[in-house]
Amino acid sequence: MQAIGTQSAKKPSQAMVANTTAAKTAAANTMSAKTAAENTTAAKTAAEEALREQEQQYLTFLLGEEMFAIGILSIREIIEYGYLTEVPMTPPFIRGVINLRGAVVPVIDLAVRFGRQPRDNSKRTCIVIVEVESASGSQEMGVVVDAVNEVLEIHHSDIEPPPEFGARIRSDFIRGMGNINGRFVVILDPNRVLSVDEIAVVGSIGQAESKAA
Numbered sequence: 001m002q003a004i005g006t007q008s009a010k011k012p013s014q015a016m017v018a019n020t021t022a023a024k025t026a027a028a029n030t031m032s033a034k035t036a037a038e039n040t041t042a043a044k045t046a047a048e049e050a051l052r053e054q055e056q057q058y059l060t061f062l063l064g065e066e067m068f069a070i071g072i073l074s075i076r077e078i079i080e081y082g083y084l085t086e087v088p089m090t091p092p093f094i095r096g097v098i099n100l101r102g103a104v105v106p107v108i109d110l111a112v113r114f115g116r117q118p119r120d121n122s123k124r125t126c127i128v129i130v131e132v133e134s135a136s137g138s139q140e141m142g143v144v145v146d147a148v149n150e151v152l153e154i155h156h157s158d159i160e161p162p163p164e165f166g167a168r169i170r171s172d173f174i175r176g177m178g179n180i181n182g183r184f185v186v187i188l189d190p191n192r193v194l195s196v197d198e199i200a201v202v203g204s205i206g207q208a209e210s211k212a213a
Helices: 014-055 196-212
Strands: 057-063 066-071 075-080 094-100 103-109 126-134 137-145 147-153 174-180 183-188
Touching: 057 137, 057 183, 094 137, 126 147, 126 196
Parallel strands: 066 183, 103 137
Antiparallel strands: 057 066, 057 147, 075 126, 094 103, 126 137, 174 183
């Protein structure tokens, strides 16, 4: 009877080792890509939530006894009133221009823009720098307000449409009416109130009338 010899175990070939290593590397890369995608999604979600929170925040300020608000995303800074240079032949609601870190920024008297009488300055009078959008791009403009109050969070559910009549300012200036503990705040649309194109047209009409006179 012929003895059956014990066969030695075969060693894996170099090709098999290489394939196994490549498979492990591919799996690791897949996991890394999945983790990176999850992190990107989480970061995007967090950024969107932060943006939504900012969209619900408004800077409130006073003109006389009336409170107004502008979305915080449009606000660039608040500066002390002063150092204005008057510009001839401009609309009455333009108080002048200021030099803001080398940039010429027009300053609008909101009260006059709303068709009211100009108000006397006080210690609380300040200039709010607002960024507006126009056909030529973004533009910083200053608005004179009697006093800045605070930043409030107004949820979308607490904002009602602009009134169809009875408002003391142009209805297209109003983005909505914010309800804060039973008191309404006029939320302005800065791109309408500070329309660069409209202000330019008004200014050109004023210049034409001055020349004709």
